[in-house]
Amino acid sequence: MATRAAGAVVPDHVPPSLVRDFSYFRGPEMEPTPCGHPQAALSFVHREGPAIFYAPNNTYDGRGTWVFTKAEDQRAVLNNTEVFSSNRGIFKAALGEDLPMVPLEVDPPDHMKFRALLNPLLSPRRVDAMEAGARERAVRLIEGFKAKGTCEVMNDFAFPFAVGVFLQFLGVSDDRRDEFLGWANEQFHGTLEQRLNAMRTVVDFMKSLIALRRREPADDFVSFLLAAEVEGRPLTDKEILGVAVLLFEAGLDTVAAAVGFDLYHLATHPEDQQRLRGDKDLIKPAVEELFRAYSTIQMLRTAVCDFEYKGIPIRAGDLISCPTMIANRDPAEFPDPDRIDLARDNNRHTAFAYGPHRCLGSHLARRELIVGLEEFLARIPTFRLKAGSSPITYGGYVFGIENLDLAWD
Amino acid sequence: MKIKVHHGMCQGHARCYSLAPDIFQLDDSGYILPGDIAVPAGQETLAQRGARSCPERALEVAED
Ligand code: SF4
Numbered sequence: 001m002a003t004r005a006a007g008a009v010v011p012d013h014v015p016p017s018l019v020r021d022f023s024y025f026r027g028p029e030m031e032p033t034p035c036g037h038p039q040a041a042l043s044f045v046h047r048e049g050p051a052i053f054y055a056p057n058n059t060y061d062g063r064g065t066w067v068f069t070k071a072e073d074q075r076a077v078l079n080n081t082e083v084f085s086s087n088r089g090i091f092k093a094a095l096g097e098d099l100p101m102v103p104l105e106v107d108p109p110d111h112m113k114f115r116a117l118l119n120p121l122l123s124p125r126r127v128d129a130m131e132a133g134a135r136e137r138a139v140r141l142i143e144g145f146k147a148k149g150t151c152e153v154m155n156d157f158a159f160p161f162a163v164g165v166f167l168q169f170l171g172v173s174d175d176r177r178d179e180f181l182g183w184a185n186e187q188f189h190g191t192l193e194q195r196l197n198a199m200r201t202v203v204d205f206m207k208s209l210i211a212l213r214r215r216e217p218a219d220d221f222v223s224f225l226l227a228a229e230v231e232g233r234p235l236t237d238k239e240i241l242g243v244a245v246l247l248f249e250a251g252l253d254t255v256a257a258a259v260g261f262d263l264y265h266l267a268t269h270p271e272d273q274q275r276l277r278g279d280k281d282l283i284k285p286a287v288e289e290l291f292r293a294y295s296t297i298q299m300l301r302t303a304v305c306d307f308e309y310k311g312i313p314i315r316a317g318d319l320i321s322c323p324t325m326i327a328n329r330d331p332a333e334f335p336d337p338d339r340i341d342l343a344r345d346n347n348r349h350t351a352f353a354y355g356p357h358r359c360l361g362s363h364l365a366r367r368e369l370i371v372g373l374e375e376f377l378a379r380i381p382t383f384r385l386k387a388g389s390s391p392i393t394y395g396g397y398v399f400g401i402e403n404l405d406l407a408w409d
Numbered sequence: 410m411k412i413k414v415h416h417g418m419c420q421g422h423a424r425c426y427s428l429a430p431d432i433f434q435l436d437d438s439g440y441i442l443p444g445d446i447a448v449p450a451g452q453e454t455l456a457q458r459g460a461r462s463c464p465e466r467a468l469e470v471a472e473d
Binding site for chain 1: 421426440
């Protein structure tokens, strides 16, 4: 008989000693919390153990997951794509539409042909070419609120910046930015109904963009995909749509959240802010350290067959969660992991995951953060949290920050 | 000093390249070029830092 814990079902094969009441959605600092630190709040798992446990109610829809807390074990899972599949049918579950997010939901060996196609589009060198446009956007936004002496980072900077860079990448003109911002906002922060509507709107927009580029090719991303081939055949519309939708899903909320957490850190750690102001070369390593300390995503995998890992019985169909924010505070991997040291060396953080599915957009995301911080620090004098304001942080599938009011003299 | 490159483990993080672009060279897709790297004298520290920032453990420092 399956046992119950915290109102959720624990499958028979899970040893009761490995069940923990743990959730990314509930519990201290996972629900919206004023001035919270959701990533730090989870690092207790390294002190209390066990290194791998079962959390009975740990998804949006109330399913249980295994939680792998050590960096080494996460690496083992994420590199073993034969057992741990990345295809969860996210859109199918949400919209009833069979739309695999390519390449995230495609497992190796098929995965590699899509990655080979897409990697050059987002390679470090390609990102060099996108930097000027991203910088111009950051400067324009910052100059827009500089004189006010205050800003709300998420609405005034983080989201418009991330959305602007995405539109530039997509080759869509800037006058659609506000429309996109609205969809992004509803999709990532709306009610369930708003989320579903926004997802549909995004899918429909991408469909019409694909149709337009079929008629009128241009020098842009969708046209590139339309002309591309895998294994000697063109991509199907569904595959193109899957790529475009994935980029939207993956590139907006995550970048905006990172901008928010980084500026929140600098506003509340004036010594770190001063340090960066005094040493521009430190910005690059600092961005890596802030990615480590404020990682926002977890990788979810589904076991496709029964598998025993270090004595833990995993059954086909089990979900395995590999949270980056927890691996990145693993004391076996990082000395003094809860200390944030902007100059940290040997920083093998996993904010962009490990293995074949390593984030395709990581080089662009990293550059957006560097450019964003460089311009913010260069143009805005010493800033702090606005008096009387409290930023609300939260856990969930993508950790984030709802609002961040800053002030300067 | 030599850096052993375990090419099959590289997943294109480009962390090595971002620290030391002259030592660690990438192909157009962002993966490291195969073959061990002979580190020029005077660049040992940089090479070591680059190797130790690889999340996949694809780079191994070998003293010779
Ligand atoms: S850091 Fe590692 S994974 Fe990344 S490019 Fe260099 S060798 Fe490859």
